[in-house]
Structure formats: structure tokens, C-alpha cells
Amino acid sequence: MPPKGGRQANLRACLICSLLQTPKEFVDYGCPNCEDVCDMRGSMERVVDCTSTIYDGMIAMMEPEESWVARWQRINKKRRGLYAVRVTGRPPQDVVDAIEARGGLYRPRDAVEEL
Template sequence: MSAYLDDDEVGGEEEVPQQVADLANASTPAADKGVRACKRCGILKTYDQFETEGCENCPFLEMADDPEKCNLCTTAFYEGSVAVMDPRSSWTAKWLRVDNYLPGVYAITVTGQFDKDIEDELESRGCRYRCRPHGSS
């Protein structure tokens, strides 16, 4: 008896669309406790995830394997969260200004400040950042 071949199997493996691949790699917090927000882009991850992986949207902050940078570039002070699966077509992502970032879970507002030297580097790169000083509205 011959084996049944699906139409997809005849031509080999089907290529996965880029959007599906992006969704499969979306960054989500690994736990409910200890979640922090990147001060620049607002993506939410645990401290351990930032220390292990860094921030996929902000690799130039060089947080991976640098606990001090993780503390300087992330904050536990944020409000709300939104899961963004297709940033380029999501009106919420545009409203949050994360439409050019990777899929993931983002804070609605991020409170905190970068150190002056990090702020200067971001400005020299022309990078916008989402954090705002404590007490501002």
C-alpha cells in the first residue's frame, strides 16, 4: 500500500510567511512577577530576559549580559500593557509609536529617566524614547 502524500509534501516543505515567523519569535514576559519595561521602546520582559537576551528593539543599549545596563535601561514603573502581534498594521501600535518594532507585549506608559550619558547617546543616534520623568503627566 502506498503512503498518502499531502499536496504540501509533494513540493517539499512550504516556506513560512515572514509574519508567522515574526509572531513565533514575539517577545513576551516569561512570568507575571518581576516584569520591567525598556525605557526606550516600552517592551515588557522579566529582568532575567533583559539580562539574557537584551532588548530586540534596542540592541545598541547592550543590555545582554550586563546587569548594570539592565537596571539603567529598564524600569518597573509602567502602566498598562498591550500585546502587539502585527505592529505595522495595528492602530494601537501606531498610537503607542511601536509600529516599527517587533511583535511583543508593550507598556502603555513608561515612567523613569535615562542617565545623562545614555540620553546623549540616544539623541546622537536620533532615537526617540518613551520614558518620562516621575511626576510628569
């Protein structure tokens, strides 16, 4: 769900899935989509490494499986919530390596790609 009391200036975007949360929420709960590779829970340093304050636009996603916008953004398999349209920055190499070790492909969130 969208962060409680969060204003845009206080939000950070996950560099893997573009979920928007407050820094405290990332520290307290991690990223509900990417915690297995980002490991942000309990570490402000890791939150700073795996999230960005530089992002464009917001998407409030309520029905991920049914949303053409979610498909376009490649977040249709993610949890409901508030997402950035584009996020500037790259995650640490160990996160990219963890994604690839699981058979995934890291896609930067700072460019719009064609489907």
C-alpha cells in the same frame, strides 16, 4: 514574544521602547529594539538603569505595522511582543546621547502625546 512564565510583578519595561521582559531576559538577550543604545546584555546593573518596574497597562502587539494602537504608542516599527502603555523613569544620559548621536529623538514613555 511575551515572556515565558512572566507575571506582571516580575516584569521590567524598557525606558526607551517600553518592551516588557523579565530581568533575566534583558540580561540574557538585551532589548530587541534598543540594544544598540542601551547595551543591557550581560549586565544586571545596566538593566536596572535602562528599565523600570513602574509602568501602567500592557499591550500585546502581534502585527506592529497594522496596529493603530502601536502607531498611537509609537511602537509600530518595533518587534512583536508585550509592551507597557506608560513607563515611569528616565534612562541614563549616555543612552539619550547615543540616540541623539544617531539622529534620533528620545521621547519619555511616561506621558501620552498627541500624534
